Amino acid sequence: MSLLNVGSRALLANQVALQTAGHNIANVNTQGYSRQSVVLQTVPGQFTGGGYIGKGVDVHTILRNxxxxxxxxxxxxxxxxxxxxxxxxxxxxxxxxxxxxxxxxxxxxxxxxxxxxxxxxxxxxxxxxxxxxxxxxxxxxxxxxxxxxxxxxxxxxxxxxxxxxxxxxxxxxxxxxxxxxxxxxxxxxxxxxxxxxxxxxxxxxxxxxxxxxxxxxxxxxxxxxxxxxxxxxxxxxxxxxxxxxxxxxxxxxxxxxxxxxxxxxxxxxxxxxxxxxxxxxxxxxxxxxxxxxxxxxxxxxxxxxxxxxxxxxxxxxxxxxxxxxxxxxxxxVPVQPKPAITNTSAGSLALSIADPNKLPAASYVVVFTGGTAGTITAQPNGQAQAFANMGDLQTFFSDRGLQITPSGPFNANDQFFVDPxxxxxxxxxxxxxxxxxxAAANPVNAAMGASNAGSLQLASLKASGDPAPLTLPPPTGVVLSFTAGTPATFTLTGNTGAPFDASTAPPTPLVGPPYTFTAGQAISIDGWEITLGGTPKTGDSVTVGNATDPQYGDWYKRNAGNAGAxxxxxxxxxxxxxxxxxxxxxxxxxxxxxxxxxxxxxxxxxxxxxxxxxxxxxxxGVNLDEEAARLIQYQQAYQASAKMVQIAQNVFDTLIQTMGR
Structure with missing residues (x-):
């Protein structure tokens, strides 16, 4: 009976091994499948006077590799x-x-x-x-x-x-x-x-x-x-x-x-x-x-x-x-700053565009830590920059071509999203x-004085609207009168505002009168800009007039100064x-x-x-070659186990027949 039990256990164990190998092969293309292996363990032997006699094998578990x-x-x-x-x-x-x-x-x-x-x-x-x-x-x-x-x-x-x-x-x-x-x-x-x-x-x-x-x-x-x-x-x-x-x-x-x-x-x-x-x-x-x-x-x-x-x-x-x-x-039209829904004050921010050439490619979150102080963070993932007062806040946006007007009071943790x-x-x-x-023509034109003795030449003339709004000259024009010297100087008549040096950014007021003349310097007057070259003599002049004055006829139709600008x-x-x-x-x-x-x-x-x-x-993963080899291995073991059962059966039958006599 012991031999029959050993053979039966071996037969069942190898059958499980064959079944597990077949399960692996069947799931070779199954996504997420982990190869499984049969873990066998020896059945504890039976003690006799001649030592421990083995009782075969059992399946301990199916291991997930x-x-x-x-x-x-x-x-x-x-x-x-x-x-x-x-x-x-x-x-x-x-x-x-x-x-x-x-x-x-x-x-x-x-x-x-x-x-x-x-x-x-x-x-x-x-x-x-x-x-x-x-x-x-x-x-x-x-x-x-x-x-x-x-x-x-x-x-x-x-x-x-x-x-x-x-x-x-x-x-x-x-x-x-x-x-x-x-x-x-x-x-x-x-x-x-x-x-x-x-x-x-x-x-x-x-x-x-x-x-x-x-x-x-x-x-x-x-x-x-x-x-x-x-x-x-x-x-x-x-x-x-x-x-x-x-x-x-x-x-x-x-x-x-x-x-x-x-x-x-x-x-x-x-x-x-x-x-x-x-x-x-x-x-x-x-x-x-x-x-x-x-x-x-x-x-x-x-x-x-x-x-x-x-x-x-x-x-x-x-x-x-x-x-x-x-x-x-x-x-x-700039989009106005959006207050957060969590804001606890009635404070607001108003925004306008001041300089289109400084506009940033960014949006910002303004967070107030107090009534006038807070941080500004560029979106997304920018570094927070602190401002101590409203002046700092306005300067920050002014440097980016924007004019911001706060209307307080603000409470701590008030936030605004700025995407103008x-x-x-x-x-x-x-x-x-x-x-x-x-509008291809300049609204102003320039003429050199008829009695000019120097080498003054007109390099450029255009309307800029900067730093002052454009104001067209009166019928008598705006006259630049020059005095020779080192350096040469000039005075103005007919102008509305003071002249600026347009070569700087931003334009800076000229000191005078009289004003120092520098050849090639862009001079801004009443929102238009003139650049002169050469060297003037005392008494030389340049007159800038309104291009639409009847005295100039249809000159503006043939002018392309603004198209050039x-x-x-x-x-x-x-x-x-x-x-x-x-x-x-x-x-x-x-x-x-x-x-x-x-x-x-x-x-x-x-x-x-x-x-x-x-x-x-x-x-x-499942390796088909490996599993095929195991199938042969387990098949041979299964056949041997079956042979063991067959032999045990023959021995048992012989024993019964002998005892029956």
Whole structure:
């Protein structure tokens, strides 16, 4: 009987081994499956006078081949890879908006500015004027198109985030359900290998959307945490995530936030973006809240600077009918600062644009720590800069081309979101379509004195409106009278305001009268600017008159001084020191640099994740060659066990027959 028992145990044990090998082969392509192995143990021998006689083998357990460390490392690396991949995919779309080439926005801007050269050469050519207006309209349409493309990207990112969050909540519920099954199965005393594989795969899938940490409990369940410490799954209970606008400024900020809600609770907690780690949600939020916002800011600043500068200069010139020019593009109305819903005072901030050439490509959050002090933080992820009083606050924005007017009192923790150029590109629109409405002529002209004996020459004359509003000369004109000397000097008659040195930034008042004359120095008088070269003699003069005075006839129709001033805007520094002609190239480089950096990070994280996954599968994966060899091994053992049972049966039959005689 003992031999029969030994054979029977061996037969059953090898049958389990064959079944386990077959289970491995059947699941070779099952995602998340961990290879299983039969662990055999010797049945304790029976003591006799001649020693311990073996009683065969039993199946101790079915071992799940996996490394907890490698599994967690591979899961975390895959989560980072998912974050980087999601971000770089969207950055490539953003880069397409800021692409170069003949169909790009930069080409439209350059074509628009270069078109002024034909008007400068032939101010009465209606075709040349019409081309300028057509180019302006084309630039405006491309700006609107680029802004619309950014809106489309934002909408698709929002929808993808919603889909990810829906998947996260479903996976969390599934993990909680598997946790419950595992806890029940643990009472049997053996691990539920397939359920453990299922849970690990669910956690891996969850980490594709949001990075998690796991803590195992004594009952076999695993608690899953997000954002460092928020329990997404506790035992068989799952919390939920949702996405919404920030609590403080709402949709005005253009950003999105992730919110956590405990089971059975109506309270939602905002999760910090920096605490999310990896996962596609983290990558998409980083793109939405940082990369995309920078794209909006660069585009809106460009649209605002072009519109404001062209409008201002055209309004300083004369049209073909002798009237002052009008705005060429729709006006840029700054968006007023948005107070946070948590503010406890009635204080407000008012904003206007003071200098279109200093506008920042950024938004700001102003936080008051007291009635007049606080911090200013560029969005997103900027460093907080303190201001001690309202003067400091106004200076900060003045240096960025903005004039801010506070209206207090303010309480501690009051906040304001400042994004003055929001949707400037989306609202850009050409307003003038008649060639005669292009104000190509200067509203002032200059004539050298008939008796001039020196070498005075007119280098340039234009209306600037800076630093004083344009005031046209009286019928007798504004006369500059010179006196020779070292240095030469001049006096003014007919002017309204004092002269400025326009060569400095900002323009500085000239000391006088008499005023020192410097050849090549730009002199600003009553909002127009004159530059003279050469050396004057005593008694020399220059008279600047109103171009529309009847005494000058239709001179203004043949003048293109203001068109030249508009063409010169392409070399004006508007974008952090970059000129208008280089502005789009700078924006393209900024987005390109972000994309290149993100691409490098994605390649690195992908390689790291692939290496760790390879290490994990080396432990957990099924090797068909190995399993085939084991099948042969277990088959031979099974056949030998069967032979043992057969022999035991023959011995037993012989024994019965012998005893029957």
């Amino acid at each position: 996996q490394s907890e460390l490698l599994t967690r490392q591979a899961t975390a690396a895959a989560s980072v890879d998912a974050s980087d991949s999601a971000r770089v995919e969207r950055l490539r779309q953003l880069q397409d908006v800021f692409s170069g080439g003949a169909t790009g926005l930069g080409a439209a801007i350059n074509d628009m500015m270069n078109a002024f050269s034909d008007v400068v050469n032939s101010p009465t050519d209606l075709t040349a004027r019409n081309i300028v207006l057509t180019r302006i309209d084309e630039t405006a349409k491309r700006m609107v198109g680029a802004s619309g493309r950014l809106d489309e990207i934002a909408a698709t990112v929002t929808e993808q985030l919603k889909g990810d969050i829906k998947a996260i909540n479903l996976l969390a519920q599934n993990i909680a359900g598997v946790n419950d099954q595992i806890a029940r199965a643990k009472g049997n005393g053996q691990p539920a290998n397939d359920l453990l594989d299922q849970r690990d795969q669910l956690i891996r899938n969850l980490n594709q959307h949001i990075q998690t940490t796991q803590v195992a409990a004594d009952d076999g369940t695993v608690s899953v945490f997000v954002a460092g410490s928020q329990p997404l799954v506790l035992g068989n209970q799952a919390a939920s995530l949702s996405m919404d606008d920030p609590q403080d400024f709402g949709a005005a900020s253009g950003q999105k936030r992730l919110y956590f809600q405990q089971p059975g609770s109506s309270t939602k907690s905002e999760l910090g973006e920096s605490t999310l780690g990896g996962g596609s949600v983290a990558g998409l939020l980083r793109f939405q809240n940082s990369d995309l916002q920078e794209g909006y800011q660069l585009l809106n600043r460009m649209a605002a600077a072009i519109s404001l500068n062209l409008n201002e200069q055209n309004q300083l010139g004369l049209t073909l009918d002798g009237s002052m020019g009008k705005a060429l593009l729709s006006d840029v 150029l929001k949707n400037a590109a989306g609202k850009m629109q050409a307003l003038q379509f008649s060639p005669g409405q292009l 508009m063409m010169a805007l392409r070399d004006t520094q508007m974008f952090d020191g970059a000129t208008l002609s280089d502005g789009f190239a700078g924006a393209m480089a900024q987005i390109g640099t972000r994309t290149q950096s993100a691409q490098f990070a994605a390649e690195l994280s992908s390689s790291f994740a692939a290496n760790l996954e390879r290490d994990r599968t080396a432990v957990s």
